Amino acid sequence: MTVTKTLAESYVVDEADACSGKRFCSGLHSAKKVTAETTPHTGQKPESVVTLTDLPPLLLREIFQHMHLYQRLYYRTVCKDWKDLLDSRSLREKHALALLPIAVGSSVGTRDYACEMSKDCGRPWCRSLWHATEMVWLVDQVYMLNERENHQKELTELKTEVEKFVSCYEYMAFSGRLDEMLTKHVDPPKTTSVPCKIVAENHESFVV
Amino acid sequence: MSTAASSSTSETIAEPGLKIKVSTKEGEVFELDEKVAKMSQVIRGILEDLGEQNGGDDSVLPLTQVETRIFRKILVWLKYHAGHDKEEAPKAEEDEIIARFCEEIPEWDQKFLNVDQAVILEIMLAADYLDIKKLRGLCCKTVANILKTKTVEQIREMYGIENDFTPEEEEEIRKQTAWCEDEPPRQGSNH
Structure with a gap:
């Protein structure tokens, strides 16, 4: 040796x-x-x-914060504790608040941003998938952030970005997932939420 | 201030200025340069509370949760970064989250953390205890990078995590996240 x-x-x-x-x-x-x-x-x-299971939830949560959305979704299936942690609202909300301005930023387009962020994944279909999931996830955050007055501008821009992106061919495979995620993964929207109807290129429409 | 019960050895960082003495879980005493010591927000806070009068006497800050072998590693990291890092204003939490995605782990830190995963976790816990955010973040990112290469089954096996879902629950979750797993979608991807 x-x-x-x-x-x-x-x-x-x-x-x-x-x-x-x-x-x-x-x-x-x-x-x-x-x-x-x-x-x-x-x-x-x-x-x-010491193993991962010895870590306090706060540290485990910080580890998860270094993962992309689809990776977090995947690891929800490890065990109930992980699922609860990964589904926790605070984890998602903090992330969304930080990334929203970038995602809708004029200098860094959402598509470029998504591609840049997915560079560490070797899956050939990652970019389109990651982009789609990230957009779905950002729409998901609309519900959370809708009542925050200081984010109204970002939310309006985000909805515009989503509408643009829905016309992308890659997104079609995931359009059906949007409803699923919004209904199963997200807390019920507040009563003040304003529905946003999105019409895809194939004329399929759905409301977020 | 508490004083460590005993000291078997004492290490000195040979630099001028105020020296801060700390002791590990085993009671081993280390004498640190002030700049190095203050990279731990816990030590910095204690010193500020005490009016920074620690250096002139034999008082020792007890770090009761940190083993000597881990503290030695952390010292290596602290000394390197004390000499190489530029002074940075604390980042806002949102900026830190963005940085987690955008910043690669520097080469030196990659080598530093190229150790057994259990040791990384111990360094992470100690960094958390000492409130050394940058080191804790590097450990978390390193572990996340390791996890990303593992399947759910591999993770369960590696860490002895019991699958506590019922078959029905597991199937339901898998349905929800099937598109995240290894098989690419059948339509919609032109890559």
């Missing part, structure tokens, strides 16, 4: 020498190097080892 001292006073072993066990592995096997602490990585979980 090749062992060298590293910056963080741990030991780096060649990947080929590293544990091939999947359970409790470091998750870093895809990297060129895997670092083990002074005790060998045996694939077994020592009693004192």
Whole structure:
């Protein structure tokens, strides 16, 4: 085994020498190097080892904040705790408040923004999917933000952006998902919400 | 101020100026340069509360939740960033959220966090305890990047998480999110 001292006073072993066990592995096997602490990585979980399940919800939530919407939706199926956390209104709301101005910004168009944000995903269909999901999600936020006076301008612009985007071919596959998400994933709209009717290129219409 | 019960060793960062002594969970004492110490908002807060009179005596700030082996790693990070980071005004929360998406993990930090995931989590917890937001954020982003490469089943297996959904519940959720999973949509994508 090749062992060298590293910056963080741990030991780096060649990947080929590293544990091939999947359970409790470091998750870093895809990297060129895997670092083990002074005790060998045996694939077994020592009693004192900290795992993701030991983290307080606030830290787990912060981890999720580094994920895109579709990734969060996907990981809702891990367990009930994760689903509750990922569905939590505060997580989504904070994110939306931060990203709305960018999404509707004049200098960075929504499409460019979506493509830029999806660059870390290797799925070939990611860009169109991510864009579509993000737009659906932003529409989702309309309900939450509708009563906030200081966001009315952004919401108006967002609706315009959505209308533009609905004409995109890629979005057609997801138009049916919009109703599903709005009815199943979102809290009921407040009574003051103003419905917005969107007509797609194929004349299919739906109300958000 | 509390004083650590004992000190087995003492490390000094050889720089002029005020020195701050802290002790780890095991009682090991470290003497830090003021600039380095104050990168922890917890230490900064304590020092401000005390009127920054810590340096002139033998008082030691006890960091009772941080093990020595983790604190040593955090010190490496603090020392590097104390010397390389520019002074930045605190970001608004919304700007921080945007930065989470837009900013890559710098190369030095990637190497620093190229350790066993359990160690990353321990550094994350310690950074949270010490309120070192930047380090905590880097740990969270690193873990998120690891998770993104895993399927739901792999995550359950890696962390021993029990699938507590009923088959019906799981099927319902999977239906809702089927389009997020591996198979691309059958129509609508021209990529």
